Amino acid sequence: MTLTVYGASLSPFVRKVRVFLAEKGEAYKLEQVNIFPAPDWFVEISPLKRIPVLRDESVGADATLPDSSAICGYLEKKFPSPALYPAEAFANGKALWYEEYADSDLAGAVGMGVFRPMVVSRLMGKEADKATADKTFTEKLSGNFAWLEKEIGEKEFLAGHAFSIADISVATHFVNLNHAGYRPDAGAYPNLTRYLAAIHARPSFAACIEEETGLLKKFGL
């Protein structure tokens, strides 16, 4: 196997790359890395000390690439089929925008505001902080849900007419939200709910979700 993903299964950015690879039908090895704190060898290949990093030994033993967006962009060029970026220029621009929106604003709110206080803290043996998670969910994420509800409308996919990097990037954060015990209200956000159920049911997402749910159960969560 020539592809290795370094990361941790519960990271939304690691999942983004794993789903991308699964959709491409490419086999890879997942090597778990604990970044709290990042070991020296890992800082060498990830100067920002973040996961994921991809190694492609078919290019060379030293061929490593950090950052989920750089990795997915690389994999698209390397394995063009099935295309996971829209061919049409404007739809591609939209897909990149949804990816950026998800990687920055959605990631920050779900990660720091809900997943960390509810799941990471418990994995580290601390109490869950439900007050912080509830506040983020009600005061911040409701705005994200309302915006996504409108963007999705009647559509099956966010950008263009096919599944793309936009869908992977947005839906991965909702897996973390669900792991933390939160989901958008189906009555208030019917389009978003329908959309997420379909995206999370794809074999690429479903395999990650099943594996991670098992992992959380093992930790009693």
Ligand SMILES: N[C@@H](CCC(=O)N[C@@H](CS)C(=O)NCC(=O)O)C(=O)O
């Ligand atoms: N822009 C990066 C973000 C990756 C990221 O923030 N990963 C988190 C885990 S979900 C991380 O490594 N955090 C450790 C840190 O920030 O020190 C990407 O898309 O890969």
